[in-house]
Amino acid sequence: MSMISLTIILFLALIVSLALGLPLCFVFGGVATVFIVWQMGFDALYIIVATAWPSWSNFVLVAAPLFILMALFIHGSGIAENLYEAMYRWMGGLRGGLAMGTVVICAFFAAMAGISGVGTLTMGLIALPAMLKRGYDKDIAVGCISAGGTLGILIPPSGIMIIYAFVVEESVGKLFMGGVFSGLMVASLMVAYIGVRCYFQPHLGPPIKEQFSLKEKLIHLRALILPILLILLVLGAIYTGAATPTEAAGVGAFGAFLITIITRRFSLALLRNSLLTTVRVTCMVLWIILGAKIFVHIYSVIGAQDMVYGFMTGLELNRWFILLVMQIILIALGMFIDPAGIVMIVGPIFLPIAISLGFDPIFYGILFTINMELGYITPPFGFNLFYMKSIAEPLGVSMGDIYRSIVPFVFVELLGMIVLCLFPQLATWLPSTMVRG
Numbered sequence: 001m002s003m004i005s006l007t008i009i010l011f012l013a014l015i016v017s018l019a020l021g022l023p024l025c026f027v028f029g030g031v032a033t034v035f036i037v038w039q040m041g042f043d044a045l046y047i048i049v050a051t052a053w054p055s056w057s058n059f060v061l062v063a064a065p066l067f068i069l070m071a072l073f074i075h076g077s078g079i080a081e082n083l084y085e086a087m088y089r090w091m092g093g094l095r096g097g098l099a100m101g102t103v104v105i106c107a108f109f110a111a112m113a114g115i116s117g118v119g120t121l122t123m124g125l126i127a128l129p130a131m132l133k134r135g136y137d138k139d140i141a142v143g144c145i146s147a148g149g150t151l152g153i154l155i156p157p158s159g160i161m162i163i164y165a166f167v168v169e170e171s172v173g174k175l176f177m178g179g180v181f182s183g184l185m186v187a188s189l190m191v192a193y194i195g196v197r198c199y200f201q202p203h204l205g206p207p208i209k210e211q212f213s214l215k216e217k218l219i220h221l222r223a224l225i226l227p228i229l230l231i232l233l234v235l236g237a238i239y240t241g242a243a244t245p246t247e248a249a250g251v252g253a254f255g256a257f258l259i260t261i262i263t264r265r266f267s268l269a270l271l272r273n274s275l276l277t278t279v280r281v282t283c284m285v286l287w288i289i290l291g292a293k294i295f296v297h298i299y300s301v302i303g304a305q306d307m308v309y310g311f312m313t314g315l316e317l318n319r320w321f322i323l324l325v326m327q328i329i330l331i332a333l334g335m336f337i338d339p340a341g342i343v344m345i346v347g348p349i350f351l352p353i354a355i356s357l358g359f360d361p362i363f364y365g366i367l368f369t370i371n372m373e374l375g376y377i378t379p380p381f382g383f384n385l386f387y388m389k390s391i392a393e394p395l396g397v398s399m400g401d402i403y404r405s406i407v408p409f410v411f412v413e414l415l416g417m418i419v420l421c422l423f424p425q426l427a428t429w430l431p432s433t434m435v436r437g
Helices: 003-019 024-040 042-056 059-076 079-091 097-113 116-133 138-153 159-168 172-200 214-240 245-262 268-301 304-314 319-334 339-356 361-377 383-395 399-422 425-432
Strands: none
Touching (some): 003 024, 024 268, 024 339, 059 097, 059 159, 059 268, 079 097, 079 116, 097 116, 138 159, 138 172, 138 361, 172 214, 172 361, 172 425, 268 339, 304 339, 319 399, 361 383, 361 425
């Protein structure tokens, strides 16, 4: 059987399995196991065992559960409510101010959590009812939360970046620093879109009627103190070389734990639920990593990986056109496959191609991550859309409303990718100034 036929069958089996609703953490490993037996026989199943230990014992991956725990403590600390109160007073009087402020809070959450769903779920529970109650259009209210939540994988710390760095053997710290200005750029584009649209269509995001004194506004600014300290503690330690990303993750998790005590939200139930959820999510991530690693191994053994590399690099086309083709492939995959899975499968294939074309690996990694943001909000299987569905349905928001609300934000994310390609220094400058990579 030809290599092209094997590649089509392999990926078709993967997509069909996911379409049938099978868990991603088992689909990769299951499909790969079948292909191992089919192509190499039962004796080759030792590949699974040989892959498990190095995949699960890598020190870089220790950061993942620590950042997950950090995110869960932040979620339960009450910081989101305090940030929203501050934002409500400072930005509520602007057209679209509540939606713009929601994106800003999502950016804060991204810098404290590193997981896409946390910002979406938290702000969906807090900001969505408030915006709808004050006459905000569903498209703006729902879209800004769904899209704002994706900043969690671009603004460091980022769980997706940790997995990406592990797969392609790149520096986690440099990827984190590359995401700082790039993430702020994407967040700024979202805020600008909301502001401009609501300026010309004020009925989409009417300003609030309440008036607040300067003293009230200044008092509520204290809500920024703990988030900023935590962000500076984690990212500052990584940037200055005082700690590795894994060590900084431990510091961040402990810092978030202290915040739950300071805000008087700590309880044994919160501690227990946070630890149990961390274990569950980490186990799921590790199974995805193992399954995807096996998938990549069998894909490489049959020679398909070399075939794709040879085909892409052999095209006598402009390197930017080849980069565009890779991004289109990633967008298509993001509609059906979890971004973590895409990182595991496509990361080892596309990064060498990008490097051979002369692109900086950090620039490409950040561009890849922005593309994965799209995967969280592109129908039909964008995770953030289903997070939003669980929150918004009781408020009279249909799945059709959610799909429609996200369309302009998809174009905003695409614009962010274009801006990054025009100004790659957004991703490469800060990493180049690091004390230790």
